[in-house]
Amino acid sequence: MKSKEVRFETEVIHSGYSSERFEGSLTPPLFQTSTFTFDTAEQGERRFAGVEDGYIYSRLGNPTVKMLEERIAVIEKGEAALAFSSGMAAVSAIVVALTKTGDHILCSQGIYGCTFGFLQLLKEKYEISHDFSLMNSKEVLEDAILPNTTCIYIETPINPTMKLVDLQMVAEVARQKGIPVVVDNTFCSPYLQQPLLHGCDVVIHSATKYICGHGDVIAGLAIGNQDFIKRVAMTTQKDIGGIISPFDAWLLLRGLKTLPVRMDRHCDNANRLYSFLKNHPKVEDLHFPGDEGHPDYSIMKKQMKRPGGLISFSIKGTKETAQAFMNKLNLIKIAVSLGDAETLIQHPATMTHAVVPNEERERMGIHDTLLRLSVGLEAWEDIQADIEQALEKI
Numbered sequence: 001m002k003s004k005e006v007r008f009e010t011e012v013i014h015s016g017y018s019s020e021r022f023e024g025s026l027t028p029p030l031f032q033t034s035t036f037t038f039d040t041a042e043q044g045e046r047r048f049a050g051v052e053d054g055y056i057y058s059r060l061g062n063p064t065v066k067m068l069e070e071r072i073a074v075i076e077k078g079e080a081a082l083a084f085s086s087g088m089a090a091v092s093a094i095v096v097a098l099t100k101t102g103d104h105i106l107c108s109q110g111i112y113g114c115t116f117g118f119l120q121l122l123k124e125k126y127e128i129s130h131d132f133s134l135m136n137s138k139e140v141l142e143d144a145i146l147p148n149t150t151c152i153y154i155e156t157p158i159n160p161t162m163k164l165v166d167l168q169m170v171a172e173v174a175r176q177k178g179i180p181v182v183v184d185n186t187f188c189s190p191y192l193q194q195p196l197l198h199g200c201d202v203v204i205h206s207a208t209k210y211i212c213g214h215g216d217v218i219a220g221l222a223i224g225n226q227d228f229i230k231r232v233a234m235t236t237q238k239d240i241g242g243i244i245s246p247f248d249a250w251l252l253l254r255g256l257k258t259l260p261v262r263m264d265r266h267c268d269n270a271n272r273l274y275s276f277l278k279n280h281p282k283v284e285d286l287h288f289p290g291d292e293g294h295p296d297y298s299i300m301k302k303q304m305k306r307p308g309g310l311i312s313f314s315i316k317g318t319k320e321t322a323q324a325f326m327n328k329l330n331l332i333k334i335a336v337s338l339g340d341a342e343t344l345i346q347h348p349a350t351m352t353h354a355v356v357p358n359e360e361r362e363r364m365g366i367h368d369t370l371l372r373l374s375v376g377l378e379a380w381e382d383i384q385a386d387i388e389q390a391l392e393k394i
C-alpha cells in the first residue's frame with residue numbers, strides 16, 4: 001500500500017500492512033514470539049552481522065511491532081518510528097540519546113510530571129541540567145538557549161493549563177543553532193497536530209492515551225528521521241530494553257483505525273461542554289484552546305486541526321470544594337490518564353503534578369482548585385448532566 005497516495009483516515013487503517021503477505025488475513029497477525037529460528041548457523045551469523053535482513057529476537061524487532069512502527073511513521077509524517085513499553089520509556093530513551101553529562105535541556109513551561117521527575121534524575125545523577133522557558137517569542141527562546149543546550153523539549157498544549165507553544169517558531173530558532181526539537185504530541189495525537197511538518201525533529205507519544213483510545217494498553221512511540229531512529233533502536237532502546245509487547249502493538253494497530261472518528265467526537269463533545277462550563281457561576285479560570293479569547297488561539301489555528309478533547313477549569317472555592325465536586329460525580333470517573341472512551345477527571349495538584357514542587361506548580365498556573373477533564377465519547381448531554389448535578393450539590 002503506497003500510503004503517500006491516500007488521506008489520513010485511510011492511512012490509519014491500511015498503512016504498514018499488506019494482507020497478501022499473510023495468507024490474506026484482513027487484520028494484522030499477532031506474532032506472539034520471543035525469538036526467531038535461523039535456517040542455518042551461517043544465516044544466524046549473517047543476521048547478527050546485519051548483512052541479511054530478518055528477525056533475531058523480539059527485543060530487537062518483531063513483525064507485529066514493525067507494522068505499528070510503519071503505520072505511526074506514515075501518519076506522523078516521519079521517516080521511521082519506534083514503539084516502547086510506555087510513554088516514559090520513549091521519553092527516557094529519546095532524551096538519553098540526545099544528551100551526555102554537561103549538556104542542557106530547554107523545556108516548555110510545563111511538562112508531564114514523570115518527565116519532570118526523569119529530568120530531575122538526570123540532573124542529580126549525570127549533571128545534565130534543564131530549564132523551563134515560556135517560549136512565547138523568538139527573543140525569549142533565544143535568551144533561554146545556552147551554549148550547552150543539546151535538546152529543546154516541548155509539550156503543546158501544556159498540561160493542564162492548555163498554553164500553546166508555536167512549533168514553527170521554535171523549530172526555526174532551533175535549526176539556526178543546530179539543536180534538535182522534541183515534541184511530546186500525546187495531547188493532540190497525529191490527527192490534530194503533526195509537529196514534523198512544522199520543522200520539529202522528533203515526536204513522542206504516550207500511546208496509552210488517544211492512540212490506544214480504549215484504556216487497556218500502556219505504550220509509547222517515537223517518530224523521527226531514519227538515522228536517528230535507527231541509532232535509538234540500536235542503543236537506548238535495545239540496551240535499556242523498554243520495548244512494547246507484540247500483543248500491545250496489535251491492540252494499538254486496532255485502536256489506530258478509529259483515531260480520526262474518535263478524535264472528532266472527543267472534540268465535538270469538548271466544544272459543547274466548554275460552552276456549558278464557561279457560563280456556569282460556580283466555575284472559573286477555564287483553559288481550552290478552542291476559546292476565541294484564549295491567548296494562544298491564533299497558534300491553535302495555525303498548528304492544530306481542532307482544539308482537542310481536554311478542558312481544565314477551577315471550581316470556585318478551595319481544594320476541598322474541588323474534591324467534593326469530584327466525589328459527587330457519577331458517570332465521570334476519577335482517574336488520571338486521558339483519551340479514553342470514558343470521561344475522566346483528575347486533580348493535577350495532588351495527582352499528575354504532585355511531584356512538582358509547590359512553588360514551581362504555582363508558577364505553572366496549577367492551583368489547588370484546578371481540575372482537568374478528559375472528555376470521553378459518551379453522549380455530551382449525559383456528561384453535562386453529571387457535571388450539572390455535581391455542581392448543584394457543592
Ligand SMILES: *Cc1c(COP(=O)(O)O)cnc(C)c1O
Binds near residue numbers: 115209218
Ligand atoms: C501519560 C503521558 C506520558 C507518559 O506516558 P506513559 O504511557 O504513562 O508512560 C508522557 N507525556 C504525556 C503528555 C502524558 O500524558
